[in-house]
Amino acid sequence: MIDILAANAERTEQQDRPTADSVRAAREAGAFALATPEVYGGRSANATEIARTLTGMGRACPATSWIAGTCLTAKTLAGGYDETVLKELFADPDALFCGTGVPSGRGETEAHGVRVNGxxxxxxxxxxxxxxxxxxxxxxxxxxxxxxxxDLSIDRTWQMAGMRGTGSHTVVAEDVLVPAGRVTPFKGPFGVATMQLFAISVLAPMVGATFGALDVITAMFASDRKPYMTAYANMGASPGARQWLAEATTLAQRAERTMLAVATEIDAGTGLTDADGSRLHLNLSEAARDCRASVELMLDLHGTSGFRTSNPLQRFWRDVAVGSRHPHLNAYLAVEGFGRTVAGVTG
Incomplete structure (x- = not known):
């Protein structure tokens, strides 16, 4: 799967959606079944497996990894239906799900179901x-x-600087009659572990993208390219370049360690408190900032040629810049939440 995703990453961005080969490879590797319950043929993967899988995919193609992560979230949200509906939803354990928790549609109950527009x-x-x-x-x-x-239509509205390949367009429902069993009141709020798992599902593709960028830079260090306007024989001969490479690598590795540490706490299943949630949210948001800082150092090392549209470094940079700012990783709100916790402020 990884080789296929990497080979198709540029085309995925160009067409604003994963290539058919990328979707097929991810499906066959079980990436869309991470949150499918085991009883329906899925993986019921734990947080650590999810983090590692999405990181590996993100290293090759952040967009396809992101879609696998949002599929996980959508399937988790689908878990609150009765047995009959679940059998229908998970008849194909590898089916790709999408969705959103923003209630920008409305439904009106009718005799045979719910009429949906939005x-x-x-x-x-x-x-x-x-x-x-x-x-x-x-x-x-x-x-x-x-x-x-x-039963829906798609308005292709996704025009972004980064994460273009996710094809995050607008979904439209016009007088769609949905069977009553497939509509349910929200059974929230979600627990701390679930919310942090959702955050990992958007962070892991960014951690992977950071390592993908690092692959580009380490390849440059292995080549005969030298710092311009210097007498150095290659990049590795420069002490300053070696230091910045070390710093970029350290930041990438720290982001991954932080993410996996949070995943370990989730998998421990010890009953995370709200205070734990604020701490873990801050940790994950800081990991996202480490990803951005790491890629910025790599761009400094590569120089202006790293911004050529043919250079994958600039694609990783744009993807990290956009994806790491997802609401699940909002840094200032994470600081606010943790600040309330350590100050003992309630409400």
Missing amino acids: RWVSVSGCEDAQWAGLALMVDGVFSFAQIPLA
């Missing part, structure tokens, strides 16, 4: 998904609906 923006992977889990208000109640993509 527009949901930034739905990653929607052009290749089979199911969409969409938040909406049904008769004034915050709810979720599971709707086949075949």
Whole structure:
């Protein structure tokens, strides 16, 4: 899978969605079944396996890794339905799900189901998904609906500097009648472990992208390229360049260690408290900032040629710049939350 994702990463960005080969490879490797319950043929993967899988994919193609992560989130949200609906949703354990928790649609109860209308923006992977889990208000109640993509239309609105290949377009429902069983009131709030797992699902592709950028830089150090306008024989001959390489590598490794440490706490299953949640949220947001700082150092090392559109370094940079700023990794809100915890402020 990794080789296929890497070979198709540039084309994935150019067409604003993963290539068919990338989707097929991810599916066959079980990347879309990470959160499919084991009873339905899925992996029921723990947080550590999820973090490692998405990091490996992100190193090759951050966009396809991201879609696998959002599929995980969507399948987790789909777990609250009754047995009959779950059998329908997970009939294909490797099906790609997409969705959003923003209730930008509405539903009206009818005799034979719920009539749904709405527009949901930034739905990653929607052009290749089979199911969409969409938040909406049904008769004034915050709810979720599971709707086949075949019943929806897509408005291609995703125009971004980075993460272009995620194809996070707008999903549209126009008078779609959804069976009542596939619409359920939101059974939240989610626990600390689940929320931090969602954060890992967006951080891991960014950690992988940072290591992907590092692959580009270490290859440059292994070549005969030298710092311009110097007498050095190659990049490695420069003490300053070696130091910056070491710093970039340290930041990337620290981001990964931090993420895996949080995953370990989640997998321990010891009942994380809200105070733990604020601490882990801050840790993950700091890991995202480490990713950005690491890639910035790599760009300084590579120089202006790293910004050529043919150079994968600039693609990794743009993907990290955009993806690491996802709301799950919001740094200032993480600081606020942790500040409340350590100051003993409630409410």
